[in-house]
Amino acid sequence: MxxxxxxxxxxxxxxxxxxxxxxxxxxxxxxxxxxxxxxxxxxxxxxxxxxxxxxxxxxxxxxxxxxxxxxxxxxxxxxxxxxxxxxxxxxxxxxxxxxxxxxxxxxxxxxxxxxxxxxxxxxxxxxxxxxxxxxxxxxxxxxxxxxxxxxxxxxxxxxxxxxxxxxxxxxxxxxxxxxxxxxxxxxxxxxxxxxxxxxxxxxxxxxxxxxxxxxxxxxxxxxxxxxGDRYPAFSDRPGVAGPPADDDAGGATTGFTAMRERLADDHHRPGYHLAGPAGWLNDPNGLIQWNGRYHVFYQYNPAGPFHGTIHWGHAVSDDLVHWEDRPVALAPDPDGPDRDGCWSGCAVDDDGTPTILYTGGRERAQLPCLAVSPDETLDRWQKDPANPVIESAPTDLDVLSTEDWSAEFRDHCVWRDRDTWYHVIGSGVTDVGGTALLYRGETLDEWEYVGPLLTGDWEGSGAVWECPELLRFGDYDLLHVSNYEDVVYFVGSADLVSPGFRVESHDKLDYGDFYAPQSLETDDGRTLLFGWLPEARSTKAQWEAGWSGCLSLPRELDVTDEGRLRQRPARELTALRGDQVVGDDDSAGETLTLSAGEHRRLPLAGNRYELAGEFDLEPGATLTLSLFESPAGTEHTRLRYDGEAVVVDRTDSTNGLGRDGDARAAGATTDEQRLPVGDGTLSLRLFADGSIVELFADEARCLTSRVYPTREDAEGVSLRATGGDVTISDLRAWHLDGTVPAGE
The missing domain is CATH 3.40.50.880 (Class I glutamine amidotransferase (GATase) domain)
Structure with a gap:
């Protein structure tokens, strides 16, 4: 016109x-x-x-x-x-x-x-x-x-x-x-x-x-x-599902596919790790298997790739591999206690009624709120008109107050033991440290404060403990908390009466870019845990990319009879495997020995694969596994194993913003990450996916790393031995399929 x-x-x-x-x-x-x-x-x-x-x-x-x-x-x-x-x-x-x-x-x-x-x-x-x-x-x-x-x-x-x-x-x-x-x-x-x-x-x-x-x-x-009459129809603001009388909730997801397609050419975007359609994603929330389907809710900002105006996004899967976008589950209510955000929480089965407990934020208050779903799809949620269900943080404890919050009091872990509900909330005690506060009640809308389950009164424990979760494994209990820096877990026994937690051992749940995990119990009795994988690049880079954050792969957690935590990729993930490029089949891998100074390239292409093997070193030897290598070698991420630790060296992971640079990699961190491992042979499973490297060592310890090669052809993989011989047994590698919509 x-x-x-x-x-x-x-x-x-x-x-x-x-x-x-x-x-x-x-x-x-x-x-x-x-x-x-x-x-x-x-x-x-x-x-x-x-x-x-x-x-x-x-x-x-x-x-x-x-x-x-x-x-x-x-x-x-x-x-x-x-x-x-x-x-x-x-x-x-x-x-x-x-x-x-x-x-x-x-x-x-x-x-x-x-x-x-x-x-x-x-x-x-x-x-x-x-x-x-x-x-x-x-x-x-x-x-x-x-x-x-x-x-x-x-x-x-x-x-x-x-x-x-x-x-x-x-x-x-x-x-x-x-x-x-x-x-x-x-x-x-x-x-x-x-x-x-x-x-x-x-x-x-x-x-x-x-x-x-x-x-x-x-x-x-x-x-x-x-x-004029040529106004664009595209929208990145799909709505919340309508009332129960509306049988078609599909309209509320209109636009998700188009959003994913607009971002699909981003080589940093994961193909099989779950990311939001666009915008911001952080904590996994409300994880539950309902009528056989896996439901993952997550903190979601439709306004853009930054933290704020938090909603609850929603994805479902029948197999933990293929995911489908569902309508936004919760949105802030301008007149409610969650006006400034529907923050982290959990989902439970209340005698057949799917129920969410989440943190509502308004001005300087953050308090627990309740919502229930009237349908079996869990697409629609109705907030309790009596929210919040707890009116204030405990008054007999010096709960930490900050510039942002009158009381640091948020995030929920809820379970039922016989006829009693238990409820753990994350908080902090002024001049002491983070704490996990225990409540109990006969219903989900009336709670009695019991006391701190565990308080971090030692140096380095963190001022606030976010996203606490108590898990029970036979003779052992496991409590994990997120302290702004790390996810720390404690193995021991919980006293829900006094209350208290007797710690027998503790460690980090993940030594890398991993935060705010939450778990669910499957129908077959397993405990599966997802975590948030935050970005390790600048605000500007995230804005240029149009998306921020994704979720880890689901991990199977359990505690051995000796009190040792085990973490393994969920068994369903083998369905991701496409062409096997190293090893004969799923049950037999290659054995090779690298002499000192020897270099070997692996026949992997692209940036979406799984690599597994057993690594044994001569005294003084180091194995370097180089990922995301560009043809001239200017970009690469190096994993070095020296018998004591796996070190992720991100010094040359990105070129920055040169001729072949990418604004979506601006400000990418070069910080080194270190995963301590036990003496002897290292058993390692590695998953690469766009900008993600997720490591599982000895079925016990994990390290997740975010890396952002600027070149799309930075996809080489190689091995090198220095200082002595390295023997690798049962070496296997597969290209993995993209399974999230528009992941290909």
């Missing part, structure tokens, strides 16, 4: 500010536009001649500003958009989305920004090709000059209930990802764009003509797009 033919109604009040006047003057010069008083919009015939409306306001919209936006005008604009019109809301006008009937959740942050280094729109990867960014060869799009100010109304702690985030804010070179500055609504047959910040038309400072031109081009794009 020729923008000169676009008819625009510039909406305004009786008294325009200097900025609103400047916006109106520009609009009438750039388009076939007329100024239209909001008080006159109630007459629907006044809008009939226009293709799009623009309301720009740089002053806060009061809660009782009926004279600014009369009810009749709001109704008329709502109908105008629903019938196919377009509406641009900029500045504080975005705060009127609820009054206009566009969304029930208005922006939660308003004020004035100082922009010493300028600012603009930081487009999400999924929306980088959106027509509103058309003609901009470089992203971000800078629309505000250095040294300027701007009025803003934007979403920070909350999300709109219906809209999707197209862009966050950029400040100079800093990615302010939580400041969601550009929102889009598909409303009826029409569309709404909300640019609550990054636009100002009257500057008291010397103008930056390049930035001013960019701003004008951006608004031209927005109004021309809103006035």
């Amino acid at each position: 020729d923008e000169g033919s676009v008819r625009v109604a510039f909406l305004c009040g009786d008294d325009l500010s200097a900025d609103e006047q400047a916006a109106r003057d520009w609009c009438t010069s750039a388009f076939d536009a007329d100024s239209l008083r909001l008080g006159d919009v109630a007459d629907a015939s006044r809008l009939a001649a226009f293709d799009a409306c623009w309301w720009h306001r740089d002053r806060p919209l009061g809660t009782d500003d009926a004279d600014v936006l009369p009810a009749g005008a709001a109704d008329t604009l709502d109908t105008f958009v629903a019938d196919g019109g377009g509406l641009l809301l900029s500045g504080h006008a975005l705060s009127a989305v609820d009054r206009l009937g566009i969304d029930t959740v208005p922006p939660d942050a308003t004020g004035t920004d100082e922009l010493p280094n300028g600012g603009g729109f930081l487009a999400k990867r999924l929306h980088a090709d959106h027509p509103v960014f058309e003609s901009f060869p470089d992203l971000p799009v800078y629309t505000r000059p250095s040294g300027s100010q701007q009025a803003y109304a934007r979403y920070e702690h909350v999300l709109p209930s219906e809209g999707q985030v197209l862009a966050s804010a950029v400040r100079g070179a800093d990615y302010e990802v939580a400041r969601k500055s550009l929102i889009e609504w598909h409303h009826g047959a029409g569309h709404v764009l909300g640019a609550g910040s990054e636009l100002r038309f009257h500057d008291e400072f010397a103008p930056d003509y390049e930035v001013a031109t960019t701003q004008e081009r951006f608004v031209r794009n927005a109004l021309t797009l809103l006035a």
Whole structure:
């Protein structure tokens, strides 16, 4: 559409500010536009001649500003958009989305920004090709000059209930990802764009003509797009499943496949580890096998690849190998105790009713909340209207208070023993350390505080223990906690009466990039554990990638009669195996000896495989296993085994941002990781998947590493012996199949 033919109604009040006047003057010069008083919009015939409306306001919209936006005008604009019109809301006008009937959740942050280094729109990867960014060869799009100010109304702690985030804010070179500055609504047959910040038309400072031109081009794009009939239908904001009467929950997953397809060409993206469709994923939650199906819920931010506005994502599997996206299970309630996030929790079977206990966050409070599912698919969840089910943290304990929280009190592990429910919550004691607090009750909505089960009163234990979980294995109990740095487990015996935990041994559950695990009990009596694999690259790199975080492979956990923890890949994972490229078959591998200085390449290709073997060293020998090797050897990740430890050397895992570089690898860590192992032969199973290396040593210890080779041809694998001979027996390797949607 020729923008000169676009008819625009510039909406305004009786008294325009200097900025609103400047916006109106520009609009009438750039388009076939007329100024239209909001008080006159109630007459629907006044809008009939226009293709799009623009309301720009740089002053806060009061809660009782009926004279600014009369009810009749709001109704008329709502109908105008629903019938196919377009509406641009900029500045504080975005705060009127609820009054206009566009969304029930208005922006939660308003004020004035100082922009010493300028600012603009930081487009999400999924929306980088959106027509509103058309003609901009470089992203971000800078629309505000250095040294300027701007009025803003934007979403920070909350999300709109219906809209999707197209862009966050950029400040100079800093990615302010939580400041969601550009929102889009598909409303009826029409569309709404909300640019609550990054636009100002009257500057008291010397103008930056390049930035001013960019701003004008951006608004031209927005109004021309809103006035036309080629508005993109893609959405990265699938909804929560509807009420039980709605038998088709498929509409709530519409868009997941398209989202995954847009990210499928990312060679860092895993193919058989479970990742979200896009955006942010952290802790696995609510793990349960229900009616034979495995359900994995996870912390999910649909607004983008950053932590905030946490929902519960949901995936299901019949075999722990092939996964299917399901509707978002929980979303924050703007009027509830979880307004700022539905955080970590667990799922239990309450006499046939699937039930979730999760942490609801609102302002400085985080408290346990309850939800139940009315259907067997676990797609739909109903929150308890009496939430929260515990009103406060214990008052007879000096629970740690921080700048963010009045009490660090979150994450839930719940189980039933005969007629009594038990409930462990993560917390911390001021000037002491992290703690796991025990509750008990006859029902899931009434709890009695028992006391600390275990408190980390030693150096290095961590100030807060997150995601505690108590597991029972015959004569032994296992308690694991996440202390911001590591996942530590304790083997011993739990006293649920006093209470207390007698520790017989402790260690790390994983020595690498692994956090916040949770387990489930299978129908055949096994304990399977998943963990969160956080990124080891910069915020900018995650934003450029469009996704962040994935889950570990499911691990079978048990404790031997001697009190030794065992961790093994779930037996179902052998179904991932495709072509076997080393070894004769699943039961027979190769035996080879490498003399000191000898180098051997393995016939593995791509970045998705399993490697297994038994490694035996002569005294003084070291085996180096090199993964993700580029053809010229400039990129590689080296695993060195010297008989005492496996060391992951990430010094050359990525080239950075050279000619063949990749912004999605920016800031990738080069930190070394070390996995101590016992003396003697090392039994190792290694899983490589995109940017993941997951190691299982001697069926006991694990190390998970995140690496980001910039070159897509960094896929070589080789072995080298130094300092002595190395014997490798039962060496086997397979290419593995991608099984998550769009994993291929």
